[in-house]
Amino acid sequence: MHEAFITRHSYEVINDIVIYPLWSIIVFGFLTIYLAGVAGAAVAHYVLIGMILWQIINITQYSIAVGCLWDVWARNLTNIFITPISIGEYLIAYTISGAVKALVVIILGGILSFLVFRFNILQVGLVNFWLYFINLVLFAFTFGIIILSLVFRFGTRIQAFAWGLITFFQPLMAVIYPVSILPEPLKTIAYIFPPTYVFEAARTSLGTPQIQWLPSLMALFLNMVWFLLAVVFFNLMFRQSREIGQFAKLEG
Amino acid sequence: MNILSVSHLTKKFNLPTGGFTAVNNISFELKEGEILGLLGPNGAGKTTTIQMLLGIIIPTAGSIHYFAKDFFRHRQYCLGKINYASAFNTLQGRTTVMENLLVFSELYAVADPKKKILELLEYFEMTALANERYWDLSSGERTRINLIKSLLNDPQLILMDEPTASLDPDIADKTMSLIEKLKKDKRMSILFTSHNMAEVTRICDRVIFLDRGDIVAQDTPLGLTKSIKKTELQLTFDTGKDLIQQYVTEHSLKHNFINGHVVVIQTAEKQIPKVIFGISKKGVWMTDIEVRKPTLEDVFLQIARGKPHEFTKD
Numbered sequence: 001m002h003e004a005f006i007t008r009h010s011y012e013v014i015n016d017i018v019i020y021p022l023w024s025i026i027v028f029g030f031l032t033i034y035l036a037g038v039a040g041a042a043v044a045h046y047v048l049i050g051m052i053l054w055q056i057i058n059i060t061q062y063s064i065a066v067g068c069l070w071d072v073w074a075r076n077l078t079n080i081f082i083t084p085i086s087i088g089e090y091l092i093a094y095t096i097s098g099a100v101k102a103l104v105v106i107i108l109g110g111i112l113s114f115l116v117f118r119f120n121i122l123q124v125g126l127v128n129f130w131l132y133f134i135n136l137v138l139f140a141f142t143f144g145i146i147i148l149s150l151v152f153r154f155g156t157r158i159q160a161f162a163w164g165l166i167t168f169f170q171p172l173m174a175v176i177y178p179v180s181i182l183p184e185p186l187k188t189i190a191y192i193f194p195p196t197y198v199f200e201a202a203r204t205s206l207g208t209p210q211i212q213w214l215p216s217l218m219a220l221f222l223n224m225v226w227f228l229l230a231v232v233f234f235n236l237m238f239r240q241s242r243e244i245g246q247f248a249k250l251e252g
Numbered sequence: 253m254n255i256l257s258v259s260h261l262t263k264k265f266n267l268p269t270g271g272f273t274a275v276n277n278i279s280f281e282l283k284e285g286e287i288l289g290l291l292g293p294n295g296a297g298k299t300t301t302i303q304m305l306l307g308i309i310i311p312t313a314g315s316i317h318y319f320a321k322d323f324f325r326h327r328q329y330c331l332g333k334i335n336y337a338s339a340f341n342t343l344q345g346r347t348t349v350m351e352n353l354l355v356f357s358e359l360y361a362v363a364d365p366k367k368k369i370l371e372l373l374e375y376f377e378m379t380a381l382a383n384e385r386y387w388d389l390s391s392g393e394r395t396r397i398n399l400i401k402s403l404l405n406d407p408q409l410i411l412m413d414e415p416t417a418s419l420d421p422d423i424a425d426k427t428m429s430l431i432e433k434l435k436k437d438k439r440m441s442i443l444f445t446s447h448n449m450a451e452v453t454r455i456c457d458r459v460i461f462l463d464r465g466d467i468v469a470q471d472t473p474l475g476l477t478k479s480i481k482k483t484e485l486q487l488t489f490d491t492g493k494d495l496i497q498q499y500v501t502e503h504s505l506k507h508n509f510i511n512g513h514v515v516v517i518q519t520a521e522k523q524i525p526k527v528i529f530g531i532s533k534k535g536v537w538m539t540d541i542e543v544r545k546p547t548l549e550d551v552f553l554q555i556a557r558g559k560p561h562e563f564t565k566d
Contacts, residue, residue, distance in 0.1 A: 001358055005351040006344060074344045079401065082306045083359035084332040242310045245265060248303045 004097075006070055016163070017062060017101050018108075021055040025109045028176075029117040046203045048119050050176035052109050053202055056102045056136040057143070057166060057195060063098025064091065064144025065151070065162035072156060072250050081247075087238065091148070095141040102137065124205040131216040132198045138223040139194045145230040149237035152247055174199050194222040253320070255409045255441040256282040256305070261314035263300050263465075274300040276465035277314070282409070287435060287442040289452040289473075291552060292462035298445045301462070302413050305443070306336055318409070332360065335402040338413035342394060345387030349378070349397055352386055353404065360405035372400045376430065392423030399430065409441045416451060424451070431455055449549040459548070463555050473548050480546035480554065482506075483521040485528070488514050492536035499531050521545070 007013045028051040032044035071077040080090070110121040122129060147161050172186060173195045179187055190196045197219040201212035241247040263275040275297040282288045290298050303309040305316060307327060316323040318330040343352040350369065357365030373379045376396045381389060389397065395415060402410050415431070416424040428451055434440050435455070446452055452459060453473045461469040461476075469476060489496065496515055500507045505527070506518040519527055524543060532538065 001355055005347040005355065070344070070346075074346070075340070075342045076344050078306070078308060078338075078341050079336070079343065079356070080359070081308060082331055082334075082336050083356065084328040084361070085359055086328065239310065242308060245300075245303075245309055248308050 006067075007101075013066075016066070017059045018105055021059060021105050022109055022112060024055070025052055025113060026116070029113055029119070032117060032119070042207065045119055045123075045206050046178075047176045048113060048117065049121065049124065049202050049206060050199055052106060052113065052121055053132055053136060053199065054170070054175050055105055055109060056133060057140045059102040059105055060095065060098035060137050060140030061144040061147065061166055062163055063101055064094040064141065065147040067094045067097070068148055068151065069156070069159055069162055072151075072159075077250055078248070091141075091145060095137070095144070098140065098144070099137045102140075103133070106133070124202055125209055125211060127211050128201070128205045128216075131212065132202055135194055135198050135216060135219040135223060138220070138227065142223065142226045142230045145227075145234050149230070149234040152241040152250070153237040155246055155250060169193065172196075178203065192222070194219040194226060197222070253284055254281045254317075255284055255286075255319065256443065257315075257317040257320075258301075258305070259315045259317075261301065261304060261316065262312045263297075263304060263309065264312045273465050275304070275311075275462075278462070278465075278467050279314075280460055280467065280470065282441055282443060284408070284441055285435070285439045286458065287431075287444055287456045289456035289459040290443060290445045290462065291447075291449075291452060291459055291548075292555070293552070295464070296462040297465040298462055299413060302336075302411055302443070302445065305411060307331070332405060333407060334409045334411065335405060335407040336411045336413070337395075337398045337402040337415050339395065339398075339415055339417035339419075340413065341398070343386050343397065343401060346385065348383050348385055349373075349389070350382045352397070353401060356401050356404050362404055365404075368404060369400075372403055376400055390423075392419055392426070395419060395423070395427055396430070399427070403434070406438075407440070409443065412442055412444045414446050415444075416446065416448060424448070428454060449547060449552055453548045461551070461555050468555055469551070476551045477546045477548055480550050481520060482518040483524065483546065484544040485517045485519060485524055486510075486514065486540075486542040486544060487517065487528075487531065487538050488540035488542075489536050489538050492534070495534040495536050496531055499527075499534055503527075503530070 007017075025048075028047055032048045035044040035047060068077070071080055106121070113119045113121060124132070143166060147165060150158055150161060172182075172190050173193045174182065174190055175195075179190050179196060179200060182190055197215040201215035201219075204215075205212050238247070258281070259279045261275055261278050262273070265272045265274060278297075278301070280288070290301060292298050300309060304311045305323075307323065318334060321330060323330050344355075347355075353369045354365055357368060362368050369382075370379065373382055376399065378393065378396055378400065381393060381397075386394065386397065399415070412431070416427050419427060431442065432455055435442065444452070444456060456473055459470065459473055459476055460467055469479070471479070487496070490513065493509065493512060493515075499505075500515075500517060508516045510516060517527060528538070528541060
């Protein structure tokens, strides 16, 4: 409800989570038209499916990290944190809101790419789509928790991480190209990230109707590991923030 | 029953420049329906204490109990029964008053939130602003909306951190009247911090003075002012400065000549008639007499400066 009210009154939020992702899909859609001519339709579709699925991570993690920052900027965070909700409920609420927004944008992006670029996102298969969606939301949730941990601990001086840090890791997740083209040391790092399995599986599923259980389960397993580590990290940072008074200073 | 019990609460910060104790082993209680003032100069530890009481700063030592329950073990239960209003926190500026209050109603699981919000808006005469964006409101209006937010869950205790800071005297007075009305109508307990001693004297049943993290005094506002024995007598006169000087010297009275026609003499309250009569008897023609009894502000200044008012004794 809180998110919906803020979003309704904030052009920049609508821009960041609706217009900008759709615009990215359009830009990459035109790139795929060019690529289809020089490298074939398959390569072009690899790029487009990657960019569309990337928006799930982008929007969900943005929703968690920037959602919290809206309260910091408004000096409303203390008011929220002294209500009887737990920190877990707070984070899950933002994740649900982020996932809903991501789903809406993906549906819009899917319609757009079908109408303009003749690419059907459900070509990956409905079950596969949901497996990818769930894994990417889980990763975005975990990444959002890590960002919030850092914001709580180090304050708003690192607030740019909320919308910028994820793009730093984007090249390692092989979003629009296969992992095989990465240099050897980076390949190992790439497979630490759950989304790498999702993007690889998505490219595979464009050419075959089979359900991508194995990479999806691998991504799910890694997501659980990442999530547990993120929760430990969050608890450590959140506690330190309240011990040193940084949390109280966030609004000062 | 004690609504709040604080025992040996301590907060130490490790700074690059060395350790710093913001709150040092303080203990106090707050009873049902009581308004307790937490006062002290800047850096005394008031805000740190409030932040510990809200759980946004973790204490180094000590315990906090609300309604006889340990705050850190029953955080959600306790937070459901208390609330907080401060001039330094605002609500979400982009959303409307009603939207803000609806969000907090959900967070506090208020039954029938719209009805509750409309009741409170009416109580505070703010119904007309329900659909205004919060950042379009004046400071006074925001203060009242913050108070409404703090009443959504029918709290048994409200922590108020300088709720009238930055308000003009008229709005501050109205806010104080509302707090008085709340105390009377809802029998609410309030922990109140302010730098305005007149406000504290007006609404607080009891006052705790903090200085550099320690409780240095606690009593009723009247009890604290009575701890300052001396009353100030300000006399305005046409001529006779030498005669007044002679009288105060003879009687070893602390005094301060503001200018050639005004003197402030410090004396016990019951000695005032004797002093006036004595000076008059020396032939001084007094055109104005003003008696200034000690106020909570004098107590505050005494504590903040670490010494009583300085009076020259020439």
